[in-house]
Amino acid sequence: MRPCVVLLFVVSLLTLCEAQGTIETPVFVLKGRDLLLELHADLPEKFSFVDWKINKTVDLVRIESSGEPNVFKDFTGRLEFPDKHFSVILKNLQEADSGVYSAEAVTPTEDKPLTEYKVTVQGPVSPVKQIVDRVDSSISESCDLHVTCRTHNSHINSTFRCVDQNCSQEGGERPEVTTSGASLQVYLLNSTIICNHSNQVNWTQAFNTTEHFCSSNASPFHYGWVPAICTVTLVITAALHV
Incomplete structure (x- = not known):
């Protein structure tokens, strides 16, 4: 290997090591x-x-x-x-x-x-509210839930279709980035609809169960908007924080 090539390799290696150190x-x-x-x-x-x-x-x-x-x-x-x-x-x-x-x-x-x-x-994220609007289908076993997750400056919508108590999400899977840079998301976990508002250090949630709206005991008429039954706030401690 030529001396100039060796020198260039050594200089590049030292530069890489210095960059890795900082x-x-x-x-x-x-x-x-x-x-x-x-x-x-x-x-x-x-x-x-x-x-x-x-x-x-x-x-x-x-x-x-x-x-x-x-x-x-x-x-x-x-x-x-x-x-x-x-x-x-x-x-x-x-x-x-x-x-x-x-x-x-x-x-x-x-x-x-x-x-x-x-x-x-x-800063901490603002509370999130969940609004669920039930729309009955012509099929007796089917139930559509229109869900809105709302904060003080943003909102996201999604629809959940339940057939024979088996629910799936249709649209709205991608999180919405709020004006403050936080993330607003709605998703289904087992039979629970969750609204999640979070940044890297703090999050709040609101949730409801699909059975609350689509069970056989649920009233068959149009529910209109219904607020979430529970809101949870959690602070995530950052790494290196004392």
């Missing part, structure tokens, strides 16, 4: 929660301090090689430092705190990138 880690966190940013990379043998920054430009904290943190003025009272050296806990995150958080080691000769987190702070 790959962005996506993190989603619920508004108002804290977040631990851990420093996983190995530090150089001789370094002066570690700098944490936001979007490569805003200084967050400078941590001396001894582990002593010097927090920049705008973030006073908003940071904590766990036992692990050079890691940072961000307190009471708000949506405006979303961004790329990176750490680099400063040495006498270079600034070495160590870790990057792409942090997205999301």
